[in-house]
Amino acid sequence: MGKLIVSPRLAAPPRLAAFTMLGGLGAGMLISAIFLLTQGLGLSDLASQFLGYTFTDPAGLDQTLTRAIPLTLVGLSVAVCLRVKFWNIGVEGQLWAGALAATTVPLYHIGPEPVHLWIMALAAMLGGGAWCGVCALARLKLRANEVVTTLLMNYVAYMLAQQLLYGAWRNPEDSFPVSRAFSPDETLALLGFGHVHAGIFFALAAALFCWWLCSLSRVGYMARAVAANPLAARAVGVPAAAVVLLMATLGGALSGLAGFTIVCGEEHKLTQFIGNDYIFPSIVIAYLARTSPLGVVVAAVAVAALYTAGDSLKAFYQLPGATVLTIQAILLLCVCCGEFLLRYRMDWVKTVKVRA
């Protein structure tokens, strides 16, 4: 007989890190593929839906890229917050707050008309940043668990938006619960490829900025210290609280910006359901990217492609809408399991009988 001993690795070998990540992803994809095969899809269908349609077909690629814009921003939001071990599961609320703040600009004619778009972007970042910053402040000053506060703030923002859409902001022309349409000056330009709009530059610029911030700047360095050991960081003079507050506020601002790209780039007005179903994808994207900002862009495009494929599976194979969520869950599950092998080592220790 023997005994299984699980012990943490002091340092994870980089080759093993890559191997567990790829292994986890591969296993996840394999399970997802088997799952879809049992649903009556053929192998060739899978290949054509997931690789062909999403990336090579213009309509599919259009959908993928358009969806990747807000997904990149919310993914960055979670990733930046995770850099200081701050769980941001409130990206939907921050996205709503950003969209609401952006919408106030055209509705109440704030600032000069020609620069409305820029004011809207700024307002969205302020709105989203405040929505998350408050939660960071509550954690730092009052030890309120950020998982719960960011979660609750989702509902507050959503209810606020619905109240406005059914009340003061309701479209005066047809009484639908949407705001009045924005003027062309207040929308993001289309880039001549389907629905892809200038928000893509915002998303890419945000990713580059976050990469600079996390990898090259002093703040990113301090963030790493705070994440590794807040007490030690404070002891050597890192302003730990300020760093957490800054990163969390930035994270909120990024989600707010995602709201801005949706109302200004896709909807061209505030509508009722813009902020639905972003929480889990944002976590998946940030985690698969291992919180690396440039990795987030790749992961966001991949998850967006998953949604594109999901839509067409729904249309052509009558698969339920839950397909995409299930696949994301399976992928994350497998990567999490792979992570265990990376962080811990397991040894089988034989118990030796000692004769008295």
Added chain:
Amino acid sequence: MIATLLAAWAATIPAFAAPFLLATVGLIINERAGVMNLGAEGIMAIAAVVSVLISLDGGGVGVALLGGVAAGLVLTAVFAVLAVLLRVDQVLAGLVTFALGIGISGYVGDGYDNQTIPGLSALPTSLFGWMPKTLAGVLDQDVLTYVAFGIAVLVWYIIEHTDLGLRLRAVGEDAPAADAAGVNVALYRLGAVLAGGVLCAVAGAHLSLVGSHLWVDGMVAGRGWIAVAMVTLARWNALRAIAAALLFGAIQALVPQLLSSGLNVPVYFIEMSPYLATLAYLLLAGMFANGADAQPVDLGRPYLREERR
């Protein structure tokens, strides 16, 4: 007119509050052992859909409830393996559980939407005939709702007043110390997670068997997440969870009454109020607790003897 409206409102509160209460008490068991399960929403969804499927297949209410609980338990086991055995970050493990539950329930329930089942109805009105009408309305609930309130009291007693509860709390407050005192941390956490999952599953079954009598995709509608927040509002105490559940249940029961009454009131602001109240409560507790807040100290910290602090 106002009196009848209030009476009608009061009569619907317990059935609205019961799923919140069951899920919150389940999560309290989890969190007192140091495990935060964000997957409640998914567990509730899977239990709700399986109960409906069994009912549609001709199963009785009891069988449907058991089936729902079994399905919820399987999903909880996934969370338990991730969070307790593999020591994956609990937030992450919970979110995976949430997505798996919602995703799979969408799958198995596909095509069975909106098919009504007999479900569980309230106790016969004749039992309450001798009471004042309003009181009879409030007390005339189904068995499962009564069970929910009974379970809350039972769990409170077990956690606060038995040796089992003491060990459970020790695991949640200071896992290394509990381990040193001879408590099997992983075993207690596993047990707490599974017990909590059972209660979340009963909450989900309550939603479909008592509440809606049918399955619709997305019918849990955030109640599992609300339960996560309600744990803080109840300050990790199963008795206070009754008050918290009644608050949320009362507001949720108020909304349809207001909508049908045709009064012009800001419905969404009213719906928002319990969330704001929870936030305010959380902040006030932080301001006045003087370092003695109720959150279990080891909440969210995976424990491994080899990693002792």
